[in-house]
Amino acid sequence: MYLVALASSINCAETDLTAEFRDQFLLTYQHMLLSRVLEEKLGSLYRAGGRIVGGVYLGKGQEAFSAALGVQLRKGKDIYGPLIRDQAGRIAFGEPIIDTVRTYLGAVTGPMRGRDGNIHRGRPKEGHMAMISHLGSLLSVVAGGLFARRLAGRLGDSIGATSIGDGGTSTGAFHEGLNMAAVEKLPIIVSIANNQYAYSTPNTRQYACENLVDRAAGYGIEGVTVDATDLASCLKAFRAAVIRARDGGGPQMVVGTLLRLAGHGEHDDASYIPDKARQGPSARDCLQVAEDYARDRGWMSSAELRELNEEVRRNIDQTVSKVSKEPAPDPFKENWQALSCAELVEGQHEA
Amino acid sequence: MSITYLEAIREAQYEALREDPSVFLYGQDIATFGGAFKATKNLSKEFPNRVFDAPISEDAMVGMAIGAAVEGARPIIEMQFADFSSIGFNQIVNQAATLFWRTNVPCPITIRLPSGGTAGSGPFHSQSMEAIYAHYPGLVIVTPATVEDAYWMLLDSVKLNDPVIFCEHKFLYYHLKADQIGDRELPIGKARIARPGRHATIVTYSAMVHEALRAAEELQLDGYQIEVVDLRSVKPMDTDTILASVARTGRLLALGEAFPWGGVTAEIIARVTTDGFHLLDAPPMRLNSKDTPIPYHPNLWKSHRPTTSTIAAALRRLLRN
Numbered sequence: 001m002y003l004v005a006l007a008s009s010i011n012c013a014e015t016d017l018t019a020e021f022r023d024q025f026l027l028t029y030q031h032m033l034l035s036r037v038l039e040e041k042l043g044s045l046y047r048a049g050g051r052i053v054g055g056v057y058l059g060k061g062q063e064a065f066s067a068a069l070g071v072q073l074r075k076g077k078d079i080y081g082p083l084i085r086d087q088a089g090r091i092a093f094g095e096p097i098i099d100t101v102r103t104y105l106g107a108v109t110g111p112m113r114g115r116d117g118n119i120h121r122g123r124p125k126e127g128h129m130a131m132i133s134h135l136g137s138l139l140s141v142v143a144g145g146l147f148a149r150r151l152a153g154r155l156g157d158s159i160g161a162t163s164i165g166d167g168g169t170s171t172g173a174f175h176e177g178l179n180m181a182a183v184e185k186l187p188i189i190v191s192i193a194n195n196q197y198a199y200s201t202p203n204t205r206q207y208a209c210e211n212l213v214d215r216a217a218g219y220g221i222e223g224v225t226v227d228a229t230d231l232a233s234c235l236k237a238f239r240a241a242v243i244r245a246r247d248g249g250g251p252q253m254v255v256g257t258l259l260r261l262a263g264h265g266e267h268d269d270a271s272y273i274p275d276k277a278r279q280g281p282s283a284r285d286c287l288q289v290a291e292d293y294a295r296d297r298g299w300m301s302s303a304e305l306r307e308l309n310e311e312v313r314r315n316i317d318q319t320v321s322k323v324s325k326e327p328a329p330d331p332f333k334e335n336w337q338a339l340s341c342a343e344l345v346e347g348q349h350e351a
Numbered sequence: 352m353s354i355t356y357l358e359a360i361r362e363a364q365y366e367a368l369r370e371d372p373s374v375f376l377y378g379q380d381i382a383t384f385g386g387a388f389k390a391t392k393n394l395s396k397e398f399p400n401r402v403f404d405a406p407i408s409e410d411a412m413v414g415m416a417i418g419a420a421v422e423g424a425r426p427i428i429e430m431q432f433a434d435f436s437s438i439g440f441n442q443i444v445n446q447a448a449t450l451f452w453r454t455n456v457p458c459p460i461t462i463r464l465p466s467g468g469t470a471g472s473g474p475f476h477s478q479s480m481e482a483i484y485a486h487y488p489g490l491v492i493v494t495p496a497t498v499e500d501a502y503w504m505l506l507d508s509v510k511l512n513d514p515v516i517f518c519e520h521k522f523l524y525y526h527l528k529a530d531q532i533g534d535r536e537l538p539i540g541k542a543r544i545a546r547p548g549r550h551a552t553i554v555t556y557s558a559m560v561h562e563a564l565r566a567a568e569e570l571q572l573d574g575y576q577i578e579v580v581d582l583r584s585v586k587p588m589d590t591d592t593i594l595a596s597v598a599r600t601g602r603l604l605a606l607g608e609a610f611p612w613g614g615v616t617a618e619i620i621a622r623v624t625t626d627g628f629h630l631l632d633a634p635p636m637r638l639n640s641k642d643t644p645i646p647y648h649p650n651l652w653k654s655h656r657p658t659t660s661t662i663a664a665a666l667r668r669l670l671r672n
Contacts, residue, residue, distance in 0.1 A: 079418075116453045124421045124456045132445050140411040141446065144418025144426075151375055151400070151424065173441065176408035180415060183406055338448070338489035340457040340512045344540050346587045 167198020228256025378429030
């Protein structure tokens, strides 16, 4: 049953499987693996208690869809606005895992310097936007970056990309942002990971159209769906979307169907997901699917996989151990200034 | 030759566009049409491809400005009415206001809010939003009361490397005129003594400065000299100038057009009683609008907001104490 589902989902013609595609597939797989193992480590640190102050939000099951987009983007050239379950995409975009670990541990050395945590991180000047918790609100921000570049005559072939889930598509910000990006014909990829549940709320309580991709027509943009458990299909879909966006095709919607293989956060056991869904085709583990795919084609041996796994674990352990020794933020060294213009900062009048 | 408050806002945008190629304007009906109030009249002609009509999407308008600012642009966003900025509230207070603190990347955007009441405008085209935004760290809130300030503070706002909420008062758009725009006198963050006095201080901002000045004239007939402090920016608030004024007069009336709960006038009172309690000869007073939505009919509207006569009455009570 499992094998049948796997075979039917692979809609990449074998002729597409050029050496370049193989290399991108294997590279993306490595990003996925790194993401999975890193998140497992973060989960265990959370459960052990003490090290991670806030929550931990995992992208388990969404690595293929997330990384397949991230790997298309060029850091320093493209603008990426990832969301909660995009650890794999961020790695693929070029975010070093030390940024993740430092942000989760609240280290002062990290990009957020303990001022913000976990998934709320980025380096905007490098094109990695730092998400806020309000879903859909990054879409217009990424669009604005592209708009400004075009205005300044330096858009070139750069594109933007941002992610959202099924739940986030219900927000006004998502609608406003996507409509505006469509009106301005901006080269932006909007990936929608339809993981069936927004926290605990099922799709039936989230939207009433048959498929989220139906909405693309309403915005006057192109949209495709993809089996998001299948890396090969994801890569193919995002590669094509990126080409269309670069060619002036405006925003591109890519809807991936999958199931979140974790809770909303590590505090959540996801008991609301019924067994039937857990056994359905969307519940396949994309990492396993990708692994099988590569092994079946002789792209990777079991020994190589083992070796890669060990290397990834070593890398993560070393990173966590290094960051653990780094200083936590010191409230007495914090400047407590929310404005960049120091002369306009208030606060001298506290009682 | 004279220039109105509204024309000063247009001229400041003209100047900002002329001075700096990274400035652009984004807002509803602001391109060919020139804006609902004509604050951007002809700018799209004078600066092709720098002035854009936006879809009716206040959230996306602010979001796009933030993204553009990260890329080095200095966008000016026009909200058609301050009231509608509530739709962009999340982007303003959570995205724009936190960006620098979270990521060390400044967010130089200016959001123009046509604010305050005019007769017949009703509950959703009359609001004063300055206190709402001032509550959030990471924003600068300016509230010009004069033609010069409308011009210079808008230019200063665009140059500032932080998000600015520019509250321009619609009541002053056409009524308020100056012979010419004088030199830039004060930076953002400094209050101005609009009228010197020694018996009581009114601290206020925006259109209420002019009501306060008229009330002060009225009280002069009774022999009282009322000092009027124009805050110019409500955040940062120039506490030093407020305290110095109260030190001279011993009496304080905090005046604002916004709703009474909390807000700028409460902040003024809090600061003066905290830092200058010993300067007060009488309990400080507050005067705001009534605690209802802003009414449509002029009869109701005139009684909803503070006016020269209610301010004068409040001053008389304050002086009796």
